[in-house]
Amino acid sequence: MRLNILIGGKAGQGINKISEIVSCTLTAHGYFIFNYRDYPSIIRGGHNFNVLSISDEKISSHESRIQGIVAMDDKTIGLHEKELEQDGFSIKPDEFLEFGRNLNVALAGALIKILGIKKELLLEEIKEQLNNPESIKAAEAGFASQKEKFNLKKLNNKLTILNGSEAVAQGAINSKLDIYLAYPMTPATPVLHELASKQIENKFLVFQPENEIAVANAALGASFSGAKVMVGTSGGGFDLMTEALSLQGISEIPLTVYLASRPGPGTSIPTYTLQNDLDIALRGGHGEFPRVVIAPGNPKESAETTNQALYLAQKFNTLSIILSDKHLGESAFSFSEKINPPLKVEVKRTVPGEKVVRASSYEHDKFGNTTEDGQIAVENADNRMKKYQEIKKECEKFEMIKFHGKKDSKNLIIGWGSTAGAITDAIKGLDFKFLQVIYLKPLSNQIKTEMEKAKKVILIENNVTGQLGRLIREKTGISIPKENRILKYDGRPFRSDELREEILKK
Amino acid sequence: MKKPFKTEAEITWCPGCPNFMILESVRKTLMNLSEQGVQQKDFAMATGIGCHGKMFDYLDISGIYGLHGRVIPTMLGIKLGNPNLTVLGFAGDGDTYAEGMGHFVHAGRYNANITLIVHDNQAFALTTGQATPTSQKGYKNKAMPFGKPTLALNPIKLALTSRASFVARCNARDIAHTSEILEKAIKHNGFSFVEILQDCISFNLETNNRDKQMYKFSQPCKDQEQALKLADEWDYDDGKGKIALGIFWQDTTRTPLEEELPQLKELLKKKVGWTGFKR
């Protein structure tokens, strides 16, 4: 069973509340959900929509087939009616306009009734989230206005809902983060907001400096004096931080960066998604120095890899980057698995206040004093590379790659990050095995063996040039031919039903 | 014998450079403060890149030899990481007023309890003498063979209007006065800005030997208006005008950033940094 419901309206009208109420009611009822958010860079007006996908089995994507439309304005109907399946339903705002600000709550109530879920469950949810008489009245009226179209019987799944951003924040809190620094930039901002709201109860500090250059340099300062620090940004802000990342390389002050990518170059289509920043994550910053780049594919992995990134940064005094994007950061997923208990993140280095400690952007001797001696420069460079080998060894303890689909299939799909959800759903029941790359630096040696074993290898990425494909070619010498690459770069994520068709064409 | 607060690194400033005197003023200040109970391990510095940045190699305290222009955010970070440290920054005029200007104008309103010391030699010295924002109009240098076409910036006025809670200026050659001002700046509970006029004896010689133009005043101004007027006596562009030295402004009523943030207030109260903090 799978339904996709499109919920649309003007920015500021509150479509996300509909997704949230319905998602929570459904997961409490044992159903899996996935909620995709599509919105332009507008605060009021325009047109926003969500696609809420519902299933009785695990899903991590939405589809192009729409079985229902929930419209907060007429424009939504006009724009999306053509996507609606023949026997699909639509709920229009007209008869609920009297509820004003609670129009969205009324529509949520109507949708719950159509899905055939009991009113008590809806009201429990409304009470938990809003708890005011007007909202309850609106929900009841919405519920009463419709007839049941489906009959979603209770299932026994125990589910959690998280989006990628909440999960990154959770991973940071689990790691006992001390300081988070960020300058607002979509789609990294939700982590800033989430952590800011939890800083007092969890006793850590969130601070917003004047720009990303200040963020990155202040992060190094704070890490130097002993704090466990993370910064967050998107591509443009990351560009501004890169000189400081290079300073990290030579000073070896631990630093963790959450990089949530969006389409570039320039400001592009800022509220949409693209995996176009793998290259800068791997190479941003002048000079040659070690780093770790990890790309989770779902919220559980987001929480776990955030913990790993913080752990590796402290253990090796290195730079670690968690690479996500708008699609993972802002889509809501439901899942039944537990997030693994965190690795303990410990600051073991000596810090100022204990004794004199020195860190430098110049090549330096063992006392931290500047030197221009060629031999010391070589020794230091060699030590940095030796450290990378140790980092690599440690990373092998983690899940650097992951397999999905038919494990013994000769048809191999390779992808990374937020596309993992759509790929996994697209190949259900097909003769395909999906290799999800989680660690992009270091890159697992197993990728090469898997590629050599396969009869056919398909690359799937949400970018223009196939950046992972290029990385794999660099590391393995194996090139995935152009006709075997599925690349999408309209700023929209893959929808699993469409992707399935594309895979079958290859 | 090793001198207090001095490393054994070889000093590579041009012989006779007033940076030597700034180093002595700072050492003197740190010795005074250590006699008053601040331990050597509790100082931390950030330095920029330039001749001034070499302070890092010569001063025996903790610190980050950071990036060009980023002394202020680096200091801010060190303070956020452990508010119990006494944090100093050594920066250049190119560093602070050109590359890092975006940070300078915010430092006053943040008002973290840190001390910024600018070695203002009105030139990018380490890159061989190009013009900085404080170089005088008409200054001929290798990048501007016909002279600097733009006016100079007055950093004292800028600091005053961007709400720095302690603003002072001194002369690198006057070790006694400089160290007296530095000690007050460090003790001030908020953002302190000390502009040190420092001759570069290799570049922009036109601005050297202005001691006759300089005079010291003893009391901080009563209000911003008076402070701005005093700062206006010399505009950094002309060779004339009286150059006032002293504390232009000190506002002791402001709350420093660390005390505005409950998390850092707790670290201050417990006298620990994040590493010593038990949740």
Ligand SMILES: Cc1ncc(C[n+]2csc(CCOP(=O)(O)OP(=O)(O)O)c2C)c(N)n1
């Ligand atoms: C991002 C960056 N740009 C340029 C430089 C080159 N650079 C090194 S020192 C310096 C000028 C320093 O001038 P100032 O801050 O006034 O210091 P001074 O040498 O005069 O003490 C410059 C431009 C650099 N290190 N980093």
Ligand code: SF4
């Ligand atoms: S170049 Fe100028 S500032 Fe630099 S050491 Fe020489 S005299 Fe001093």
Ligand SMILES: [Mg+2]
């Ligand atoms: Mg200078």
